[in-house]
Amino acid sequence: MSAMAVDTPQERPSYLADGVTLRSWLLTTDHKRIALLYLGSVTIFFFVGGAAAALIRYNLIVPEGMIASADTYNRLFTMHGIVMVWFFLVPVVPVTLGNFVIPLMIGARDLAFPKLNLLSWYLFVAAGVVLIYALFAGGLDTGWTFYTPLSSNFSRGHLVAAVAAVFISGFSSIATGLNFMVTIHRLRAPGMTWYRMPVFLWSLYATSVLYVLATPVLAMTLLLLGFERIFRLGVFDPTLGGDPLLFQHLFWFYSHPAVYIMILPGLGVISEIVPTFSSKRIFGYKFVVWSSIAIAVISFLVWGHHMFVAGTSLYSALVFSILSYMVAVPSAIKVFNWIGTMHKGYIRFDAPMLYALGFIGLFTIGGLTGLFVAALAADVHLAQTYFVVAHFHYVMVGGMVSAFFAGIHYWWPKITGRMYPEMWGRAGALIIFIGFNLTFFPQFILGYLGMPRRYHSYPPEFQVFNVLSSAGATILAVGYLLPLAYLTWSLFYGKRAPDNPWGATGLEWKTSSPPITENFITTPEVTEPPYNYPQPDAARSG
């Protein structure tokens, strides 16, 4: 046991019971309540983005396209991308799970700047409102990447509103990242040294660095783009001597680190779950935590690999290719360490662990196929095909969304004080795994065969794989709706959760479920390393 002197008297109200008015929620500065506000908002956006995805897959059932207009199709995949990237994947794990557990994990009463935390949620909501306006006003057709000169000069649609939405959501990200970094530096409980921190905190720290340092570059890029769009004069305009490719450089200088914003927190969640459900210390703790930092650092040096076929110099492409390969090293370290952790552990297959195991498999496929597209010669063939679509969905959806579901099941008892129904949880994990693979594996083959992405119709020979993919999408949809149903059910009818249902280490399990508003009555003191499970050999001989 790593923490002493934590008493949790039952007479104090939990954070959920501490005020029941709407005002007590909308003006709260409690990180736990803000996490729930965020959970509600990102869930809405997940299903908005999911609905767009469903329509995309519906369209692609037949070669000529089920939806009559190619323009509508373009607007659908653009909205799907914008919503899923900036309003789900980028914020999801940090603002919900991270917000909830960071202070609990470090033994603090709240984040360093609780009001800033609330402000970040309001910024997120404001951004969401602007985006929904852009969506219902007719959307836009540029793809989520807003490439110039299409976006600045030619596209029709509500570019300025969409860009404004992303710009505002960026401030929300910056506020969150800043808050997390300062909190982790300044508010750790006595004895909580850096190397005693759970891996999840390290990965959130690495994510926060990216939030804080990459997002402002996007903000400036979008301002320049908005300026050019409004005044029809701008820095990406070749008729003045500007360079449209500069937009891609600036955009990917943010958006490639953002890809790691979208996966690092997931890697952290898995690093919490695997040791808990293997009842074993994490294998190679220092390698795991430093690999998070390494991923964050290298992520700033690889943006050029998005422009291999956009006319960049061969030498810069070579350097970016090698640097992109380097990201695979820390990512692989994590996979090996999770497997090392499970090796000879007492593995329990509860729902969070099933999601985590699914994650490891899908993330590995997503990561390895990333090497294909990082290779210069292969990328000439694979760029702009469904291979790329499949690759990043394996990482983003198979990886991050699975990790989010793993985490939400893992911390659900702590967050709500209720257990989710275990059998439904396991069924959900299995359905999502099957549905996901059926949806996206055929897309690897389609891409390899040469089907380009972002087209509303396709040659008839690709129909079989497209129908398979669309069929998989319906299974995936069931898999995502299922947790929404049974988790909501469990809020009212679930079994009361004990303080530590998984027998996990970590300070968040030392306080009550759900925690009291102050988190801890007295500040805990940490005396032992993280994941201090009994060594298997000692347990066996004992």
Add this chain to the structure above:
Amino acid sequence: MSDTTIKYEFQYSSAEHQADTAISGMWLFLATEVLFFGALFLSWIYSRHWNQAGFDAGAQQTWLAIGTINTVILLTSSFVYSVGLAFIRAGDSRRLMQCCVLAWLLGAAFLILKFGVEWPDDIEKGLLPGPGFSIEGPLRGGAQLFFVFYFFGTALHGLHMLGGLGVVGWIIRRTRRGDFSPDYHTPVTVVGLYWSFVDIVWIVLYPLIYLIGRGP
């Protein structure tokens, strides 16, 4: 520092802890600002690299005297503010007040010169990019690009100045209420960091606008 008199929020262990944390938060915020303006400067220098003659032609049309006077005004403003910070550390709240008011007035003078005098003059000279742009010939495109950066960059810097005047004004109000003492003046420090940062942005903008391209 006596914790009995200075209130702090429940997540901190002491008032010093809260003060240090607030200051580190501001430093981190300034790091994001560096990256924010960094992207602008990078785009500026990159575009200049491909349109050197046009940018030079544009830079030669700018009003060097006002730019230089504004640089002096802005640096003086930050200096005065920092002097105020030294005064409150020594316990002189009245002098802090005077310094903040002077710093505020200097900041306002910068904005008046920039947007009340220089911009109208630029526009009158036909330097606003667009159909009425006055520089003709092969350098027209590059010079327009220069002035896109000029108006965009100075407007953005001006917005940061406005925000700065807002928070310096807030410090003036709190000083008048007698909120600050040698033991408690964290907001004065935090605002001072921001106010100096706005100078640093200008120190990069100044040569980019007025100096490079003006030489023989």
